[in-house]
Amino acid sequence: MLLAAAASSALAVPLSAQAPPQTGEYDRAQSAAGGILYGQCVMCHGANGDQIPNVDLRRGQFPTVVSDADLVRLLATGKPGSGMPSFPMLRTDEVTALIAYIRSGFDATGAAVKIGDPARGEALFSGKGGCATCHRVNGKGPYTATDLSDIGVIRKPTSLERALVDPVGSIIPANRSVRAVTRDGRTIRGRRLNEDYYTVQLIDEQSRLVSLIKADLRSFEVIQASSMPSYATTLTADERADVIGYLLSLKGR
Numbered sequence: 001m002l003l004a005a006a007a008s009s010a011l012a013v014p015l016s017a018q019a020p021p022q023t024g025e026y027d028r029a030q031s032a033a034g035g036i037l038y039g040q041c042v043m044c045h046g047a048n049g050d051q052i053p054n055v056d057l058r059r060g061q062f063p064t065v066v067s068d069a070d071l072v073r074l075l076a077t078g079k080p081g082s083g084m085p086s087f088p089m090l091r092t093d094e095v096t097a098l099i100a101y102i103r104s105g106f107d108a109t110g111a112a113v114k115i116g117d118p119a120r121g122e123a124l125f126s127g128k129g130g131c132a133t134c135h136r137v138n139g140k141g142p143y144t145a146t147d148l149s150d151i152g153v154i155r156k157p158t159s160l161e162r163a164l165v166d167p168v169g170s171i172i173p174a175n176r177s178v179r180a181v182t183r184d185g186r187t188i189r190g191r192r193l194n195e196d197y198y199t200v201q202l203i204d205e206q207s208r209l210v211s212l213i214k215a216d217l218r219s220f221e222v223i224q225a226s227s228m229p230s231y232a233t234t235l236t237a238d239e240r241a242d243v244i245g246y247l248l249s250l251k252g253r
Contacts, residue, residue, distance in 0.1 A: 025161070025237070026100035026112040034101025035108030037094060044083065049106060052083075058106040060157060060248065066118050067245045071099050103157055113157040114241040121246025124239055129231065131243075137250060143207040145191065145228065146175050150252035160244045164235070167228040177223045178202065180212055188212070189223075 049057030064079075065071055072095060078086030104112035125131045134145035151160075162170040180188045180202070188210055190202035200220070202210045214220065231240060 030097045030100035031104040032108045034097035113161045116241030116245040118245040118249040121242035143203045152248040152250040164231045167226040171226045179221045181218045
């Protein structure tokens with residue numbers, strides 16, 4: 001199972017005393033090292049990390065794990081009755097490398113994103129980050145931006161990190177805002193919900209549903225810029241990791 005051969009290292013530090021890295025991302029060297037170490041996990045987890053029911057390591061899907069700290073604790077204590085043993089004497093660098101490989105989506109050459117504490121992330125989402133002023137979660141909040149109730153199923157950690165740092169470059173075309181000008185000069189901005197050849201339905205900036213007939217419009221424009229700010233400097237790397245942890249915990253009702 002996970003890194004069993006490394007448990008006998010004389011240089012090991014008790015895993016229970018370890019903490020996940022305090023940076024926003026792991027580096028490629030750590031992911032590559034983790035890819036080698038994962039070879040000892042293949043017998044149980046499989047080459048794609050999906051051999052155990054309800055667990056898909058490559059996609060970051062676990063029954064009880066969200067944050068990197070959760071992974072550290074799982075390796076330290078195991079999971080009685082599940083076949084997952086504990087590895088209390090793994091070295092810190094080995095744990096870091098393995099988590100980096102998992103968080104890279106099993107891409108040993110790719111970047112891996114740290115996933116922080118969901119509870120802290122929820123507080124940042126509603127507070128410092130200001131995300132709740134636009135996004136709706138589990139039936140609460142405005143309709144101004146996309147509903148994030150099941151974002152943890154739809155998006156991977158790397159795409160969430162990109163969205164926080166570079167919202168313009170990572171925006172999905174279907175989520176772009178639009179601006180419509182009617183023949184009588186009214187300007188309506190909002191988020192497009194549905195569109196066909198004759199009509200378009202929007203959620204406007206006041207969270208109202210608006211249905212427009214295209215023949216009644218003077219102009220209709222898809223806005224390339226994102227209304228979402230970049231959190232590259234507004235939030236620290238660890239704060240972004242916590243927000244990502246919260247978003248990944250959102251699996252829908």
